[in-house]
Amino acid sequence: MPHPVRQRILITGASSGLGEGMARRFAAMGRDLALAARRTERLDALREELLAAHPGIRVVTSALDVDDPDDVARVVPELADRLGGVDRVIANAGIGKGASVGTGKAKVNRAVLLTNVLGTHATCEAAMELFRAQGAGHLVVISSVAGIRGMRQTRTAYGASKAALNSLAEGIRSDVYGSQIVVSTILPGFIATDINVGRRGPFTVELDKGVRSLVDVIEREPARGYVPEWPWRPIAKLLKVLPLRAIRRAT
Template sequence: MPHLTRQRIFISGASSGLGEGMARRFAAMGRDLALCARRVDRLEALQAELRDAHPGVRVEVAAMDVDDPASVATVFPELADRLGGFDRVIVNAGIGKGASVGTGEADRNRAVLQTNVLGAHAQCEVAMELFRRQGAGHLVLISSVASVRGMPGSRTAYGASKAALNALAEGIRSDVYGSQIVVSTVLPGYIATDINVGRRGPLTVGLDKGVDALTQVIEREPVRGYVPGFPWRPVAALLRVLPLSVVRRLTGS
């Protein structure tokens, strides 16, 4: 059975990368958007672009810092009011510039965990308050294939942060099981964005192809989706069972 159209979509981290790409795809599909990020100048430029390209689409933007729970608690409902609610919330904002644990870069790793875990949690809290009031909605958490096993080097904190999102999403899903609130965890592989600089190997896909696959998966509203499905679904299955020595060689940074 096809899902209802999720007309009003919120996307965090929409000023660049996957967030910006998703905004363009969903606008082309005629969806109304609420976009947030810290770089409001880039959001406003994207807003103007999308309104020019798709005059019938509503695009609202606001500066929001996911590291500040007060910012999230204030800005999110303001954007929801502008669109009359949200049908889908995509928790996308994240960073990935960590370092090997114990190499004097604790601040970098803490920042990754702060933004990717606590920032996502803050967004989930306000999104689920809204969806519980509405009695329906689609919550999407953008995780990563890096969450499947512990990652070495610069991706240790990043992989751990995304593993936390998987557990957070599953807990929320269990809490509202049987309701009209759908929770999806989406695990992209290597897509050519700033977060994957230095990780662009033979399995990396271009941004356009990656965003196309990402929006298609989100539209299907799976419990868990890999992006692109091939090769990352079988790769993830292998990563779960391979010895750590092999995983380390495959994923080393």
């Protein structure tokens, strides 16, 4: 049975990286967009670019700091109202800094956990409130293959944050199982974005290829999807069973 077309899409963290790339890709598909991020000047420039390239779509933007749950609770429904409703929310905002635990970088690691876990949680709360009220919708949580196993050095806090998102999304999915609300956990592999500078591992793909694969997977609305599916789906299975010494060498 084909999935419904999600015409109105809200994306957090849309001013750069995967969020910006998804906005361009969905705009080219004729979708209407609500774009949110902290850097409003980049959002405004992106909005003008998308409307010039695709004059038939609607694009609304708003400043949003996912670290502030009150801000999220206010901005998400406001954007939905301005767009005439939202069919899909992509909780994409996140940061990728980090360092080995115990090396004097506790504040950096804490910031990663705060933004990636609690910021995404705030987005999920706002999105699910909308979807429960309308009885349908598609929540997309952007996780990472780094969340499958504990990772060392710069990926420790980042991987832990993504592991938390895997559990959060699955819990929400279980809560609304059998309803018209779909919840997808998406686990990208290594994609060449600013967030992965210094942490790009094997099989890294360029941003354009990664975004195309990401949007294709989101459109299929899986419970769990890997980006790109090859080689990351089989690699994910290996990561779950490999001994820690092998994980250390691979990452």
